[in-house]
Amino acid sequence: MTDADKKRLLREMIFFRRFEDRTFEAYMERKIGGFLHLYSGQEAVATGVLEMAKMGGGDKADYVITGYRDHVHALKAGAPAREVMAELYGKETGSSRGRGGSMHIFDPTANFMGGYALVGQPFPLAAGLALGCKHKKTNQIAICFLGDGANNQGTFHETMNMASVWNLPVLFVCENNMYAIGTHIDRSTAVRDQYKRVCGYNMKASQHDGMDIDVVMKAAKTAVDYVRKESKPYFIEFMTYRFRGHSMSDAKGYRTKEEEAEWEKRDPINIYKARLIEAGLITDADVKKMQDDVQNEIETDIIKFAEQSPEPKVAELTRYVLDDNPDPRWIGPLQNKY
């Protein structure tokens, strides 16, 4: 990893944080509606893991799929930030043409196969993406990001089993932030260490610090390489923390101020920034400039694009329900001959 790469990674994380903060502001201004789940605090996980995978879309790049906390995963996979923001604004230019919203960002050109609201639903979909890659012998892998809470769904166990039996090239990334909405993991889950839960499925698994992107990248590289080379699943767990509420509505009060303060000391952006400053790669002034640039880009380009984009046409309400242009051979009209 070159010095330029390191600076880029820092900038990316600063960008992702600001992107999320800005969506919060837009939500307060009622420009964004629905549920909005922010990723602040967990940036090192998606950024670090996907940095070690093949991104950029096409039949060489890996597939990514996740839950509803999906903006940053989509961005890092390569979905244009303008389109992601426009999707949050419900615009026709959005990643999902304004039909999906915050929880359903899709960008097949970046091999980002969607965010899903049903907890645990992406596990099998990810295994299916991997099955397709394996079948087509493309050397691609599928990467599935989900929370600790998702592991209590039946799909977790069913999919771990099948992914293992069928040797599917899928990397399951568990972002263990220790909460499912307001429920602490110890109150819902028999074991806090999630990687231990897959040992019954004869699958490789490991647990790491999710706040330090260098740790994330090192662990992710081992895992990604293993999945690709062996064509086998791997379950990797990162201990992390979300700095904001579960979504815009959050009961609060389920975490102590002390706990929050402890984790905020381990802000992934600050950890990495301090490391680059200490290594003499970057100064405080450079970071300040980075932040200003990011802010400027988001304001003058990304937000502007979202605000100025057109709404979907009401006349196109039922567009995208089924294939717009089906082949009459398979659909009809019915002729009484065969």
Add this chain to the structure above:
Amino acid sequence: MAQLAYWEAIRRAHDEEMTNDPLVFAMGEDIGVAGGTYKATSGLYTKYGAERVIDTPISENSYTGIGIGASMVGMRPIIEIMSINFALLALDTIVNAAAKIRYMSGGRVHCPLVIRTPGGTAHQLAAQHSARLARMFMSTSGLRVVTPRGPIDAYGMLKSAVRCNDPVVIIEHERMYNIKEEMPDTEFFRPLEGAEIVRKGEDITLIGYNYSVHLCLEAAKRLEKDGVSAEVVDLRSLKPIDRETIRRSVEKTHRVVVAEEDEAPVGVGAEIITGIMEDCFFALDSQPVRIHAADVPVPYNAQLEKAAIPSADDVYQGALKVLGKI
């Protein structure tokens, strides 16, 4: 031409589609080594191998989800769910994922997958193995739901379903797998949409789908002996419904009976009759009748089961009522 049974027709469609396109694969419980509960995939495991005829664990929600995921990257899965009762375990992934992914993604990702599953009562399989559930799938936007009544459609519609870019649920029936029909040896396709007049008539329209088409045909034969000429319409597709064909038939006969094996509330009959009210209310000469199952979980006891499930005689009696003969 050769006589093929329904299950053989399905197997033939699998075989041809798997030969035609290496991205087509089948998955389900016991479909590989065992050849499928209804033999619909027999022999394919030997021919195509374990990678393309996949025996799954008993994990309906997740193997269906795996099929959906694979379809999102261009594969063409044909998933057999052993019984429609078990499809309830996969409803999350079918209804919340497969049916919605195209829409949620603004048309950018689609799920060209096929789910085949038998729905219907057989012989005393009791409440948890007798679900029909067609009405539940037909109420889901983003799915296609088809109900082949015989081998020709079972073959031709499966082939179209594999090639179509939408998720298609094919509802078969435990009592239809051995029905036989003459079928051309050459390849053909049957479209997924379009109701079909399977018997022409002038005096009354009997509408069915899946197994109930056969009840309608039997009732039509009895009516003929009474000097009544009944037209029988096979809906073929429950989503979308071909209202045009229904309207034309009703405008000709002015009388209608809808036969479904499901319970009635919120069912196929309700939907079809509402459509008739909206499309050709003034063409009706008498009130429509729907023939349906009793509103109970299907009983085990043979007599009770018989009483709960509509028969050809029920359709016949329904027709007499519409005709004002009883």
